[in-house]
Amino acid sequence: MMTRSLFDLARKMTPEKASREFRDFSGAHAYAAARRLMDETFAGYPDVDHSFVREFQTAGFSARVFELALYAALREHGKELDRTHPAPDFLVGGDTPVAIEATTTNPPQGETAEDVDIATAVRRRIPDDMEAAEAEFTMQIGKALRRKLEHRDAKGHAYWEKPHVDGIPFVLAVQSFHSPSSLIHTVSSLATYLYGIRDVATRDSHGSLVLNSQVVTEHRHKEKTIPSGLFAQPEAEHLAAVIFTNSATVSKFARMGTERGYGPQDVAIARVGLMYDPDPNASLAVPFGYVVGDYGPEEHETFSEGFHVLHNPWARTPVATGALDGFTEHRLQPNGRLLTTFRQPDYFVSRTWILQGQGGGNPLPAARRRVQQYLAGPAGSR
Known part of the structure; x- marks a missing residue:
């Protein structure tokens, strides 16, 4: 059997037709580990319509990376995939079947990433106006989800009406790529839109943290508004859950490939960011930082790390308990609060630094210094 590679140009494809993201990524020495792990993952991926490679090499680069990571995350937990x-993209079999369709938010039509090199494409930028960026994120996520809910095939069938999906919970998986800063947004923003509530933090007379639920009726961005609480709206009654991540990127493949020893010796990777604080009185996330490989195999990153499942309490056909047990799960409780079940570290947002040694030298000391500087700086003083 001939070995497939995502980096062999598709039939009738020329380098000039490939996207800037693909060209930069496929030729970068620093991403050798990511490319090998991607090819290793793709070797078992059933490309039903034979379009994956072409889309990966052209305008669908980020979306296909997301889809490949989702596939790997499901397989990682032994899910049977049809x-x-x-x-839809994935039909999870077994005793608790689930049908999953993947989608992404994308740049406005006519805008491309051709003027952005790969280093910029994977870097987490901080928006100048965080409130406006979050409003845009909600608007874009809402548009992407509604587009899938409204989609009908040539026979007029919605995804959940297809014969092979009948009676199976239907789930949408989404990641945002509509702007260079879109990956900075966390699951909490999406939860507010889906459930129509947000947590408001206060302190009681003893200084203990108190969280109360606040109803959100709409979301506004510039001149546009959309209603909040998608799960409670009639058009979402067939939507059992939404899977979300902000980390299914080339950086994840680079980190995990490096853990496996796939990368060159003159490349080191550091990861820094913010993660969940288990202290019940904590109102801020905790900074973290590490150099990839500075730990044992038992602490290796997983594909499912960073994936969240937000369950729809009003769905006609809900997701069965245990169907997606490898992911972090969120369920709305009768008191209006979300119950979150963690099974692995919950990193809200992160940045990956890839360092290359000068003249083939060892870049690990420099990577460790950068992590120490990050933790000693403003982020570490939270």
Whole structure:
């Protein structure tokens, strides 16, 4: 059997037709580990309509990376995947089946990433106006989800009406790529939109943290508004859950590939960011930082790390308990609060630094210094 590679140009494809992201990524020495792990993952991926490679090499680069990571995350937990049908993207078999369709938010039509090199494409930028950026994120996520809910095939069937999906919970998986800063947004912003509530933090007379639920009726960005609480709206009654991540990127493949020893010796990777604080009185996330490989195999990153499942309490056909147990799960409780079940470290947002040694030298000391500087700086003083 011929070995497939995502980096062999598709039939009738020329380097000039490939996207800037793909060209930069496929030729970068620093991403050798990511490329090897991607090819290793893709070797078992059933490409039903034979379009994956072409889309990966052109305008669908980020979306296909997301889809590949989602596939790997499901397989990581032993899920049986049926990809004999073009849609939805994944049909999880077994005693607790789930049908999953993947989608992304994308740049406005006519805008491309051609002027952005790969280093910029994977870097987490901080928006100048965080409130406006979050409003845009909600608007874009809402548009992407509604587009899938409204989609009908040539026979007029919605995804959940297809014969092979009948009676199976339907789930949408989404990641945001509509702007260079879109990956900075966390699951909490999406939860507010889906459930129509947000947590408001206060302190009682003893200084203990108190969280109360506040109803949100709409979301506004510039001149546009959309209603909040998608899960409670009639058009979402067939939507059992939404899977979300902000970390299914080339950086994840680079980190995990490096853990496996796939990368060159003159490349080191550091990861820094913010993670969940288990202290019940904590109102801020905790900074973290590490150099990839400075720990044992038992602490290796997983594909499912960073994936969240937000369950729809009003769904006609809900996701069964245990169907997606490898992911962090969120369920709305009768008191209006979200119950979150963690099974692994919950990193809210992170930045990956890739360092290359000068003249083939060892970059690990420099990577460790950068992590120490990050933790000693403003982020570490939270």
